[in-house]
Amino acid sequence: MKFSYARLASLMLLALFTSLLLGACGPSAGDTPVPAATTASAVTTSATTTSATTAAASGQGDIKIGLVGAFTGGSASLGLSIKRGATLAADEINNSGGINGRKITLVERDDKATANEGVTSIKDLIDKEKVLALFGTANTGVAVAEAPIVQQSHIPWLIPVATGTKITEEPGSPSFIFRLSMTDRYQTQFVGDFVTSKYKKIAVINDDTGYGTLGRDDLLAYLKQKNVTLVFDPISYKAGGTPDDMKPMINRLKEAAPDVVVNWGLGPAAANIKKAMKELNVELPMVGSWGLSMPEFATVGQGAENGTIVPQTFSVASTGQKQADLVNRYKAAYKTDRVDFPSGVAQSYDLMMLLGIALKQPGAADDREKLRAALTGIPSYDGVIKKYDNPFKSPTQDVFTDKDFFLTVWKDGNLVPFTKS
């Protein structure tokens, strides 16, 4: 068998492009920008499903809640924090009598941190599975693509992790989107206040995912309000970058010699930045978004992550009974001695418990509109993160503000509370 080189050349190009194409269709490590066409077509489809809304209400049997998130892919640790926190809460509700005798069933869909998969997943959950409400999504890029469908479909959506500010700003009257997470608007204010109180020369870097760029924009807007001038324009880096890929940026940082580097991004790439800094003998304090509390920041960093400061809402070091119970139940259920992405777990747990309270209101377990109204009317709940009073009262139905956050620092693979002194 002999090939002509010209034929081989064309075959190889064909294969290369096929593999690139298929690779591009596969799950990606980070958020994906929102494809406008996908969103628009999704909205059209969902408009026809609104009439099916009440069909979700059977009045009998289990209450189906759609659980979506990146359970595989580069953001899996975020998605799994949702799954685990929500499952622990749902089990607790079910084991203590359920919702007026009915059980909560979680119907899972993996969005693989991509907008397309996310849109397909929630359409499937709304149209085919006819779930009563949606719970989840870890990635901002995915959530931004899903938000219009949710508002059009009039299905309550509870977000425990994705932080992009604009997700809950999606037009809808009334809004069906509820969030209990470290919304970027407040997280950037919190981080911005901390760095400006402690440091003078500030540099900002971010990863090139939807999460990184939207968070950076919020941060820049806030720093501008505070009349802070950065040492240079923000630099974005590839979320899949290796330590060597990060070195040009680090050299730039070294020249500018800021007092602190604020990094808005996800754990694995941020770990490679810290490794590259170590290799280049560049020692600069780093303050990150909570994306840097992903467990990969430590597993990949292998010590380089030490000293990095990140905001959190929950600490495994909490001594309260309720908090310790959750930590112990997590460790027993998942046969582990460490709680990964603890704030995501606790937020998912508290949000599912809040959903449980709302579901017990008359008619809320059978009707999406009644459930929405019940969520807005929750009076109070004593959760593992804090005591919530009328939690969804803000115009965007975001539970947390910057007052709910605290700082932690990475130390030997663990996040420990940070004290400013």
Add this chain to the structure above:
Amino acid sequence: MDTLIQCLISALSNASIYALIAFGFSLTYVTTGTLNFAQGEFVMVGSMIGIFLVMNWQNDGALTAVQRPLWPLWLGYIVSVLVMSGLGVLLERYVMRPFSTSLSIGWIMSTVAIAILLRNIIENFIGSQVNPLDPVVKGSLSLAGQQVDWQKFFNMGLTLTIIILLQLFFKKTMLGKSVRAVAFNPTAAGLMGINVNFVKALAFALSGALAAIGGLALTPVIGGMGPETGTSFGIAAFAVAIIGGLDNLLGIAVAAVLYSLTEQFIQNYLYLGTSNFGIDLFRAITFGLLIVVLAVKPTGIFGRTLVQKV
């Protein structure tokens, strides 16, 4: 000066990996006229097997390590290389051979399918997180104001050793000579009593082994291996193999160095505000160059020109 040294070290370190993976393309091409487009995924799987055996693996698809007995590093590495060799043999027998008639592009599609299959198997059964792997040589050397991992030097030495061993194998051993004979003319080689199918299987076994070695050497240097990580290295090695000439091991080695040097210099010296710019520009240039090479000199810059009798 420091940046220059950083570029040179990174380039040589990357080149050693690209070359190892690209040798795998070369071995199967010269013996069977086919290429394994899942080579990048073979790199990933090889590394994942190593990680699985020697590191604290993680449960439930991701997250926390479960303490369990671990294999010594060397044993894990050997097993990984053996498994990937075996996978190479299976690939040749069941994916390549049935489709590798001269008019078929079935083998291209099958290997692309295998690539997707391997990525998904790893994602679904092992997990999608990026996992670190301990280096063979720990620690780093202080050089020109930076810390250079010893593993990078180890990788360079490893590739040089493998080039020498492969040259000795092809030139000094009977088996190596039979591989060359099959590469030159499989029909004549068969008539001379060489078991052509065995030689083809051997080429795929070696190719799989090289992918595993590449993955195991690469992972400590880049921070960790995830299901998606191997693909980009497979594509880079493919470019290197084409530019260097698929039938020319030394050409591939030289192309790997040139490719990596260009990559590093563009990334570090054409750095215009965002670190993405250099990488994106480099990729555009590389694949543009790849098309030019395929169009103008499809045997590669260092490949021998084929005179076809008509």
